[in-house]
Amino acid sequence: MEFEQSHRLVEEARLVNAGGCVTIQGVRGPLPLKGGAPPALAERLTAWTTEDELGQSLDLPVVYYVLNILRRYGLLQTRYQTASDLLFTVSPAPGTTRGFQGGTVRLSRFAYLRQDQGAAKLESPLSSCRVTIHDPLLAAFVFELCSSVSRELGAAERLFAGILSSVGMLDSADTSSVSLPVWEFHDLLFHGRTSPGFHPYPYGGTFRHKENRPAQPVVKSWPETTDVLPLASPSDNLQSKLQTPFVEVLNRRQSVREPGTRSINVCEIGAFLHESARLKRVLDNPGYHCAASLRPYPSGGALHSLEVYFLAHRCEGLKKGVYHYDPQAHAVRPLAVSPEDLAGLLAVCPFPDTGWGLPDVTFYISSRFERTAWKYESIAYRLVQQDLGCLYQTMYLVATALDLAPCALGVTQCALLAKVLGIDPHSEPFVGAFTLSAR
Numbered sequence: 001m002e003f004e005q006s007h008r009l010v011e012e013a014r015l016v017n018a019g020g021c022v023t024i025q026g027v028r029g030p031l032p033l034k035g036g037a038p039p040a041l042a043e044r045l046t047a048w049t050t051e052d053e054l055g056q057s058l059d060l061p062v063v064y065y066v067l068n069i070l071r072r073y074g075l076l077q078t079r080y081q082t083a084s085d086l087l088f089t090v091s092p093a094p095g096t097t098r099g100f101q102g103g104t105v106r107l108s109r110f111a112y113l114r115q116d117q118g119a120a121k122l123e124s125p126l127s128s129c130r131v132t133i134h135d136p137l138l139a140a141f142v143f144e145l146c147s148s149v150s151r152e153l154g155a156a157e158r159l160f161a162g163i164l165s166s167v168g169m170l171d172s173a174d175t176s177s178v179s180l181p182v183w184e185f186h187d188l189l190f191h192g193r194t195s196p197g198f199h200p201y202p203y204g205g206t207f208r209h210k211e212n213r214p215a216q217p218v219v220k221s222w223p224e225t226t227d228v229l230p231l232a233s234p235s236d237n238l239q240s241k242l243q244t245p246f247v248e249v250l251n252r253r254q255s256v257r258e259p260g261t262r263s264i265n266v267c268e269i270g271a272f273l274h275e276s277a278r279l280k281r282v283l284d285n286p287g288y289h290c291a292a293s294l295r296p297y298p299s300g301g302a303l304h305s306l307e308v309y310f311l312a313h314r315c316e317g318l319k320k321g322v323y324h325y326d327p328q329a330h331a332v333r334p335l336a337v338s339p340e341d342l343a344g345l346l347a348v349c350p351f352p353d354t355g356w357g358l359p360d361v362t363f364y365i366s367s368r369f370e371r372t373a374w375k376y377e378s379i380a381y382r383l384v385q386q387d388l389g390c391l392y393q394t395m396y397l398v399a400t401a402l403d404l405a406p407c408a409l410g411v412t413q414c415a416l417l418a419k420v421l422g423i424d425p426h427s428e429p430f431v432g433a434f435t436l437s438a439r
């Protein structure tokens with residue numbers, strides 16, 4: 001069976017003509033095109049074109065030379081078809097391809113099929129290419145490839161399997177590193193899809209939502225009617241603890257899970273939040289696309305998407321309940337939670353089997369994810385996790401200076417909190433938790 005290939009620049013590539021100098025802007029940077037033929041060829045490649053069609057107006061050796069360069073830069077996608085049917089598209093086309101080698105084949109456990117813009121896309125964190133399947137028979141073949149396939153393959157299946165093998169989507173790719181067995185699918189997907197070089201998508205501060213939705217405000221807004229309890233700045237006594245030499249604080253820092261005999265008080269909570277999470281300054285320079293802020297801990301793009309809530313179990317000066325911290329007003333808002341829901345939260349001990357009971361206070365940290373995703377493409381959730389690490393360490397150090405008992409928690413009751421607090425888990429997912437007690 002005869003297969004035809006046609007080519008096109010990848011969707012992310014832009015052809016820029018500045019003063020007669022033609023450049024292709026791709027995800028990996030600009031590629032200037034010199035001479036007469038390459039720019040003409042690139043122009044033709046803004047639409048699907050077969051090699052035969054390109055050869056009608058340009059020298060074939062030049063065509064192959066330029067196509068090879070475009071492939072090496074990840075700027076070319078290639079579509080395979082028969083005289084009557086589209087089969088599949090590989091984008092970007094890999095620098096080199098090998099034909100089907102024969103033998104038993106199976107899909108990599110890291111490969112996944114998803115719907116994107118109405119098309120069926122096969123992707124893998126082990127591949128910087130994506131394969132769009134146009135032919136239902138090849139989609140069925142992908143299903144079959146979930147088990148080992150050793151039968152004789154048809155011509156289109158052999159072509160397809162050769163490409164899947166070339167782009168690292170067959171099982172053989174999984175054996176290329178001795179470390180792969182320890183990776184779970186979701187961990188490698190998160191790592192690969194957020195690390196430049198392992199995926200074909202744009203990344204960084206692209207502001208891709210700038211035209212279709214406004215940036216979220218620097219601080220979370222609440223209905224006017226919500227109660228606000230102002231917190232004090234650190235008192236003289238707590239202020240002097242905060243003057244402890246930095247290296248001493250670093251050396252003393254450790255996770256302390258056992259609550260003290262006395263309970264924490266609202267002044268300590270106020271000092272702790274003031275030094276670890278308050279908003280120090282809004283950055284609303286007209287040069288910025290969206291307002292940002294400065295706080296004690298750093299944040300990607302100064303966007304500070306993290307929100308701090310806490311469950312007060314035993315806190316002098318604060319009723320048992322759930323509160324939200326307003327970092328701009330340095331105040332807390334008591335949140336309406338039913339007695340049953342409060343009992344449900346108080347029933348979850350972060351340190352089970354220790355016999356220590358609940359910490360005085362458990363902080364729950366959410367992310368107004370859209371703050372970060374509005375600006376950053378591909379890496380937004382990675383930045384949120386990194387911001388969280390910065391907040392954790394700042395909280396640890398401040399708690400240590402204040403002579404309190406801090407401990408980070410790796411897992412939090414994300415679904416329960418979203419339900420109890422009536423927060424949409426996709427608008428504002430809970431991403432972390434941190435316990436604090438008196439010592």
Ligand SMILES: Cc1cc2nc3c(=O)[nH]c(=O)nc-3n(C[C@H](O)[C@H](O)[C@H](O)COP(=O)(O)O)c2cc1C
Nearest residue numbers: 253254255256257350351389392407408409410411
């Ligand atoms: C991201 C992160 C998650 C953690 N999760 C938990 C946890 O769920 N439960 C717990 O008891 N300790 C947790 N810890 C505390 C670690 O167990 C602790 O940092 C580690 O044992 C080292 O002890 P140190 O903090 O006293 O130096 C966490 C720490 C970090 C940084």
